[in-house]
Amino acid sequence: MTTRLAPGGEDLLDELVRYRRHFHQHPELSLQEHATAGFIERELHAFGYDSLRTGVGKTGILATLVGGRTGPVTLLRADMDALPIEELNDAPYRSRNAGVMHACGHDGHMAILLTAARVLRERATDIAGTVVFCFQPGEEGYAGNKLMIEDGALENPHVDRTVALHLYSGLDAGRIGVRDGPFFASSDRFEIDLAGKGGHGAMPQSAVDPVVGAAYLVTLLQSIVSREVAPQQPAVVTVGALQAGTTFNVIPERAALQGTVRAFDAAVRQQLPERIERVVAGLAEAMRLEYRFQYHFVYPPTVNDAAVNGVVREVAREVVGAQDVVDPHDTVMWSEDMSFMQEQRPGAYFLVGSRGHRQGGTPQHSAHFDIDERALGVGLDMMVGVALHG
Ligand code: NI
Numbered sequence: 001m002t003t004r005l006a007p008g009g010e011d012l013l014d015e016l017v018r019y020r021r022h023f024h025q026h027p028e029l030s031l032q033e034h035a036t037a038g039f040i041e042r043e044l045h046a047f048g049y050d051s052l053r054t055g056v057g058k059t060g061i062l063a064t065l066v067g068g069r070t071g072p073v074t075l076l077r078a079d080m081d082a083l084p085i086e087e088l089n090d091a092p093y094r095s096r097n098a099g100v101m102h103a104c105g106h107d108g109h110m111a112i113l114l115t116a117a118r119v120l121r122e123r124a125t126d127i128a129g130t131v132v133f134c135f136q137p138g139e140e141g142y143a144g145n146k147l148m149i150e151d152g153a154l155e156n157p158h159v160d161r162t163v164a165l166h167l168y169s170g171l172d173a174g175r176i177g178v179r180d181g182p183f184f185a186s187s188d189r190f191e192i193d194l195a196g197k198g199g200h201g202a203m204p205q206s207a208v209d210p211v212v213g214a215a216y217l218v219t220l221l222q223s224i225v226s227r228e229v230a231p232q233q234p235a236v237v238t239v240g241a242l243q244a245g246t247t248f249n250v251i252p253e254r255a256a257l258q259g260t261v262r263a264f265d266a267a268v269r270q271q272l273p274e275r276i277e278r279v280v281a282g283l284a285e286a287m288r289l290e291y292r293f294q295y296h297f298v299y300p301p302t303v304n305d306a307a308v309n310g311v312v313r314e315v316a317r318e319v320v321g322a323q324d325v326v327d328p329h330d331t332v333m334w335s336e337d338m339s340f341m342q343e344q345r346p347g348a349y350f351l352v353g354s355r356g357h358r359q360g361g362t363p364q365h366s367a368h369f370d371i372d373e374r375a376l377g378v379g380l381d382m383m384v385g386v387a388l389h390g
Helices: 009-023 034-047 106-122 142-150 212-227 266-288 307-321 339-343 375-389
Strands: 053-056 062-067 067-077 128-136 161-172 181-184 188-194 235-244 255-261 290-299 302-304 347-355
Touching: 009 106, 009 235, 034 062, 034 106, 034 128, 034 161, 034 307, 062 067, 062 106, 062 142, 067 106, 067 339, 067 375, 106 128, 106 161, 106 375, 128 142, 128 188, 128 375, 142 181, 142 212, 142 339, 161 339, 161 375, 188 212, 212 235, 212 255, 212 266, 235 266, 266 290, 290 347, 302 307, 307 375, 339 347, 339 375
Parallel strands: 067 128, 067 161, 161 347
Antiparallel strands: 053 062, 062 128, 181 302, 188 255, 188 290, 235 255
16 A cells, blocks of 8 residues: 555554554543543654644544645544444454444544644645644544534634545445545434323223324334435434333333434435424324424534545545545445534545455444554545645
8 A cells, every 4th residue: 555645655554553553452432532632642742743722522632733835724533432342353452441442443543643643744844724633532423523613623723624534344445435415414313202091901992092103103204205305315214212011901101212314415304303293293193192202403414515525536546546536325324423514614524445355344333343454554645645735
């Protein structure tokens, strides 16, 4: 793998691997990345970054580097948190923290960004504009990105654009996945409570049965995506939890449903709560039930800006060659909290293939997840390349 844009070649790959394995051995859960943040801080100081912003959004770190040429302020982001998974790999660098594992590749993201901070500092005069290195906590469902924005991460300096990457086991090492427009889905959730009137299972005429109502509701909700959303617009309504009753011969008082809703298009996303509630209200009316409906907007869709994505695509062609810059059509309904920054600033999010011959074919969030570490060199070249491109 090349590390073409960064001086040092193989040495840098060694350093990337060393950092990645250090982070892999010492994973920490979301918003508890204290040792991780401490390590990154010490390294950044050693590289000569003296005015760091720390504790941003709990444990986040921001380091700013002013380049020698004029250009935009670009925020490069790496996420820092691991998952509550017991690692089942027996590699020498396996997790030393019981029940916690870097099973999503964030260890690699930190290694890439930290090494980029070192390389770019040595080449500051070549940088067009200013680079903000953003080490973000709590990506795995804790909206650490939003916490960092609330702590002012997009100001002082005023960030003009953002760039983030994710290692991806669905793509071969040496390939880069770039796609314009919506990239990852929104992720929202709902809770529905249906209240009826409990009674004897043998005397339904004197009860109002929430179980039958809940059963109809699960199937009725499926008609929203299939009948009300255009087939070209991906969306998902999943009822993941359904609770009612305690035994076989009693009609219970209530039934409770919880679900997740995903969409790529912001307008589709905004319409879904109304549509869901309309179905719930109609069903409740028809079945003589009372209902309570709660909807939580959690993560917006991650939408790529055409201009910033254009820079990413250009750099990707230099790094791996045009034939290995692909559109990841199989992009799953992942959600990603970088969406918050990309809602406020034009941004680009891309995938760096991490699947190798021996390693890296296991899906993200699996207890066997690992990467082909050559992918780290590609990620480094990308981040350095974007910063130098301006
Ligand atoms: Ni991840």
